[in-house]
Amino acid sequence: MDVVEEHNIDDTATKKTKKKKPTLKKGEDTMIMEAEAGHVETEGEPAFPPGFSVSQIKNKQRRHLMFMREKAEKRKQKMAIKKKKKKEREALGDKAPPKEIPKTIENQRVYDETTVDPEDEEVAFDEATDEFSAYFNRLTNPKVLITTSDRPRGRTVKFCRQLATVIPDAHVYYRRGLALKKIIPQCVARGFTYLMVINENRKIANGMVLCHLPDGPTAHFKVSSVRLRKEMKRKGEEPTEHTPEVILNNFTTRLGHSIGRLFAALFPHDPQFVGRQVATFHNQRDFIFFRFHRYIFRNEKRVGIKELGPRFTLKLRSLQKGTFDSKFGEYEWVLKRHENDACRRRFNL
The missing domain is CATH 3.40.50.10480 (Brix domain)
Incomplete structure (x- = not known):
């Protein structure tokens, strides 16, 4: 009988120690999801370190959404830089620096010793x-x-x-x-x-x-x-x-x-x-x-x-x-x- 009573006391003790999960208010769940993506900032500081990437988001739909947002933001920045360079080139006129040539596999071709010279x-x-x-x-x-x-x-x-x-x-x-x-x-x-x-x-x-x-x-x-x-x-x-x-x-x-x-x-x-x-x-x-x-x-x-x-x-x-x-x-x-x-x-x- 002593063993049984001790067992019942332990069960009731474990039941009393369980805590209820805190309930989130309206809007807090979305803030947490945005914080996971690294886009929520509190008082000018990011919620996650800079090394955090979109690929770490486990939700597929949320990950795709954040990826498209980042892609659109990079495109806006690229277009802004392009327009800025165009205005500077128009302002400088003939003194403007030459346009940058993009690097490709074709224009970075390794020189071949058998290249033909027509005048040879x-x-x-x-x-x-x-x-x-x-x-x-x-x-x-x-x-x-x-x-x-x-x-x-x-x-x-x-x-x-x-x-x-x-x-x-x-x-x-x-x-x-x-x-x-x-x-x-x-x-x-x-x-x-x-x-x-x-x-x-x-x-x-x-x-x-x-x-x-x-x-x-x-x-x-x-x-x-x-x-x-x-x-x-x-x-x-x-x-x-x-x-x-x-x-x-x-x-x-x-x-x-x-x-x-x-x-x-x-x-x-x-x-x-x-x-x-x-x-x-x-x-x-x-x-x-x-x-x-x-x-x-x-x-x-x-x-x-x-x-x-x-x-x-x-x-x-x-x-x-x-x-x-x-x-x-x-x-x-x-x-x-x-x-x-x-x-x-x-x-x-």
Whole structure:
């Protein structure tokens, strides 16, 4: 009996020691939530230390709200600084300091030892003796054969046909299961200067083999971001049969110089300016962006352009000497995985 009585006394003691939770008045709960976000200040001092971040808020909706507030506040501060600098520049006039150039991966590119100097005698000698010298000396005219991999799908066939409207004197032929080693002699016998093969995977074009005839070289590209004419917004009319102008941008190294000459030899020498059509190969961070436009001069200062399509992006995989030979071919350059992971500002083209 003594043990039981002591046990009951202990239970009643523990019940008496429990305290009730304090009730919050109206408005105090919101103040606590704002204090957790670090935005409530008492007498000019923050409620939390400066190291407190929005990511420490556990409530997802509250965290997102505070994040959007901080983002809007930073944007207001940025716009205010921008307007202040603009007013100072207008007040100073010619004495104003030059505008700051933002740092990008492109303008911080690591210098490559193989960068081409157009005035270099060695470069001029290589251009006079390479595989494209006959084209640039106007001894040959480009003639391109475009084909696909075995059993192409409809979208790849449409892509090839649209490429044929961009490249003058280009002909599309069905592959019929022939090996490329058998196709190349037939192309040389019929006077073709290029063999272009469009490969596909899962009904999407994903590769291009561009072989210069009769002596090479052969380049293998990865194809991505293909957009046909019907898939493009604000597209212009169908392209005409005029020979387009060719623009090659940012092919600075020896390898890039060779790839640029490879693309240039696809088109005839003398463009027809009446058609006002331009084919652009723009290299940026080793990705080659192709665009096809038509331009018009609106006045002396303004020029309007419309994209005709198709558009796609190329990534060089390998450059091989001679014509296509996957088994015994000699490669000048092959892309290696993770080669440039140590430095993101180093490029090959």
